[in-house]
Amino acid sequence: MKVALVGCGAVTQAVYVPLLSRRRELFEVTAVCDLSRTLAGAVGDRLGVARRHTELGEMLAEGGFDAVLMLASGSHGEPVRQALAAGYAVLCEKPLALTEAEVAALPEGRLMVGYMKQYDPAVRRAEELLAELGGAAVIRSVEVTVLHPSAEAQLGFANLTQARDVDAAPLRAAEDAILDRALGAEAGPQVRSVYSVALGSICHDLSLLRRFTGSPVKVDHVETWGSLPGSIEISGPLPVAGRYSIRWHYLEDYPAYRETVAVHHDSGTLELAFPAPYLMNAPTVLTAVSGAETRAEYRDVTEAFETQMLAFHAFVTSGKPPLTDAAGALEDIVTAQRIAARYAVQHDLALGGEAGDR
Incomplete structure (x- = not known):
């Protein structure tokens, strides 16, 4: 399954990069995105990913992946809305959002929220x-x-x-x-x-x-x-x-x-x-x-993080419902x-x- 990473900070570097590196039979990272060119470059180098973005809309429009891992800090309401609206499946780290209104604004789509x-x-x-x-x-x-x-x-x-x-x-x-x-x-x-x-x-x-x-x-x-x-x-x-x-x-x-x-x-x-x-x-x-x-x-x-990633793979590929x-x-x-x-x-x-x- 081809995935894009949004957010290249602490949890991405310490957890998701090692997991994705050792589960290459299930996941191929084809794009990374972070407001920081430094972080996008560092994670791109570690995963061997050439497509590195600093703007989410640009990455979503370019495509080339099946799903988005939303790993940035803070509220994820608006970036998740954009990814779902573009037709991608999303694994979003907690919290999904900071307000009920952000959740209400989400379109229909395949969304799993990560509570490892x-x-x-x-x-x-x-x-x-x-x-x-x-x-x-x-x-x-x-x-x-x-x-x-x-x-x-x-x-x-x-x-x-x-x-x-x-x-x-x-x-x-x-x-x-x-x-x-x-x-x-x-x-x-x-x-x-x-x-x-x-x-x-x-x-x-x-x-x-x-x-x-x-x-x-x-x-x-x-x-x-x-x-x-x-x-x-x-x-x-x-x-x-x-x-x-x-x-x-x-x-x-x-x-x-x-x-x-x-x-x-x-x-x-x-x-x-x-x-x-x-x-x-x-x-x-x-x-x-x-x-x-x-x-x-x-x-x-x-x-637990790896089991969560496997659950996301099953959710996207076979429709098995997530726990959250x-x-x-x-x-x-x-x-x-x-x-x-x-x-x-x-x-x-x-x-x-x-x-x-x-």
């Missing part, structure tokens, strides 16, 4: 075990803890090419304009930070909640402390039974990313311990605890807006836009 943790073999095994136990109805609580170092700390091993030939100010202004539509122009830095963390990082945990029990329908409590982005605590009821709690901590100098998701049910616990997301083939460990302290561990070094489409991504946007709205109400902070109606 949903494709982790330990997560899939946890889903199977939970189903055997009785599914969402037996859940007492889902408790999430994320310890999040700086991006530089997580990616120090990757020797990334940096972009120094792009003025970031217009990009920040465009993103702020989209956030204005999501949160209202008067929303302050605290609300914007909570929303950005929810859609940029906590969305992975929201995607797991969707798999285990469905998206939360209510957010009861949101608190933050420490210098932005600091620490965030979120809790509320699950849609079938039980409650969820999420504690996310930005710890700039923490030695390694760590994330645990514990599903406590009527007869025990299923706990997932995730490694740093950019370390290829590092296993997620699933520990199942049941009666009389019986413990069983499951781990698999199959790379536009509707699933929209659920996460709505949940993130409810998180921002609850935080604003609790602290008497300004809020408008789409989140003002949540």
Whole structure:
């Protein structure tokens, strides 16, 4: 399958370039696109791709590929709209967009949204075990803890090419304009930070909640402390039974990313311990605890990002539905807006836009 890459930054260099290089029997990269000529050149060199673009419309018009991997940072709403309108299948890294309006503007087409943790073999095994136990109805609580170092700390091993030939100010202004539509122009830095963390990082945990029990329908409590982005605590009821709690901590100098998701049910616990997301083939460990302290561990070094890429290939070539489409991504946007709205109400902070109606 011939694919084009849009966005040649950290995740592309650290994850997608190695994966695409070793799965050449399934994927041929025929074009790359980035606002930075430096990044487009670096990724083009590593993949042996001659067609290097700095303008998405030009690349889409030239064609020569079947699908687009949308890997740039920020909101992907408008570039995904352009790619779908041009007739291409799209794998879009999370988040799909920052507003409900961007999702509503998408045309019909083949769209898969990438939440790689949903494709982790330990997560899939946890889903199977939970189903055997009785599914969402037996859940007492889902408790999430994320310890999040700086991006530089997580990616120090990757020797990334940096972009120094792009003025970031217009990009920040465009993103702020989209956030204005999501949160209202008067929303302050605290609300914007909570929303950005929810859609940029906590969305992975929201995607797991969707798999285990469905998206939360209510957010009861949101608190933050420490210098932005600091620490965030979120809790509320699950849609079938039980409650969820999420504690996310930005710890700039923490030695390694760590994330645990514990599903406590009527007869025990299923706990997932995730490694740093950019370390290829590092296993997620699933520990199942049941009666009389019986413990069983499951781990698999199959790379979640690679399994996600294989799922995208099956989606495009044989129509197998993805685990998350536009509707699933929209659920996460709505949940993130409810998180921002609850935080604003609790602290008497300004809020408008789409989140003002949540």
